[in-house]
Amino acid sequence: QQPVQSPQAVILREGEDAVINCSSSKALYSVHWYRQKHGEAPVFLMILLKGGEQKGHEKISASFNEKKQQSSLYLTASQLSYSGTYFCGTERPNTGNQFYFGTGTSLTVIP
Amino acid sequence: DGGITQSPKYLFRKEGQNVTLSCEQNLNHDAMYWYRQDPGQGLRLIYYSQIVNDFQKGDIAEGYSVSREKKESFPLTVTSAQKNPTAFYLCASRLGTEAFFGQGTRLTVV
Numbered sequence: 001q002q003p004v005q006s007p008q009a010v011i012l013r014e015g016e017d018a019v020i021n022c023s024s025s026k027a028l029y030s031v032h033w034y035r036q037k038h039g040e041a042p043v044f045l046m047i048l049l050k051g052g053e054q055k056g057h058e059k060i061s062a063s064f065n066e067k068k069q070q071s072s073l074y075l076t077a078s079q080l081s082y083s084g085t086y087f088c089g090t091e092r093p094n095t096g097n098q099f100y101f102g103t104g105t106s107l108t109v110i111p
Numbered sequence: 112d113g114g115i116t117q118s119p120k121y122l123f124r125k126e127g128q129n130v131t132l133s134c135e136q137n138l139n140h141d142a143m144y145w146y147r148q149d150p151g152q153g154l155r156l157i158y159y160s161q162i163v164n165d166f167q168k169g170d171i172a173e174g175y176s177v178s179r180e181k182k183e184s185f186p187l188t189v190t191s192a193q194k195n196p197t198a199f200y201l202c203a204s205r206l207g208t209e210a211f212f213g214q215g216t217r218l219t220v221v
Contacts, residue, residue: 002153002155002170005153030208032208032209032210034210040214041115041201041212041213041214041215042154042201042210042212043212044209044210044211047208047209087153087154089154089210095167097141097142097159097161097205098156098159098167098169099142099144099156099159099203099205099210100154100155100156100169100170101146101153101154101155101156102153103152103153104152104153104154
């Protein structure tokens with residue numbers, strides 16, 4: 001079952017902050033975050049492996065809660081270049097390499 | 112440069128026809144994947160392959176078929192049994208943690 005992301009869509013003005021959530025009914029082995037700009041391939045942002053982990057990448061950071069059932073992506077002081085669709089991804093346990101994604105969040109930053 | 116190449120970028124198909132989407136990678140990755148992307152539904156896994164001559168169904172495999180005769184290649188055939196094939200298709204490969212994607216093929220049934 002796909003992890004559920006919220007919100008489904010969000011519109012921000014430049015400089016505003018946003019939080020994107022990725023939730024699962026079962027503990028996730030890991031959480032990957034990707035961004036896809038319109039018409040382009042998704043691009044890897046970061047991975048979190050441990051419960052309680054937090055990781056940052058410039059003004060984009062993420063956390064993984066202790067139970068490993070929710071991850072949040074934080075975008076601070078948003079820029080126009082942040083626009084795109086964000087996906088969380090994870091491995092399905094005991095399936096070898098089965099890798100699947102959440103439902104996606106469309107983020108639009110306007111001037 | 113290493114990467115994943117999908118072709119064609121746009122594809123039109125008549126109802127009742129099979130069509131094959133190409134995916135080639137030169138990253139030397141063992142694992143390869145096919146995803147379907149529809150508005151509001153994110154990326155859904157169609158098939159994946161961990162190694163040459165082996166592949167497994169994903170969540171929405173019905174109406175699709177794949178082969179993995181070479182490490183570099185993982186073509187996807189959309190058969191006439193797929194009732195709603197119009198979508199954006201993404202191929203990916205993975206080694207370790209990060210997945211790398213191709214630029215996608217937009218398939219339209221006319």
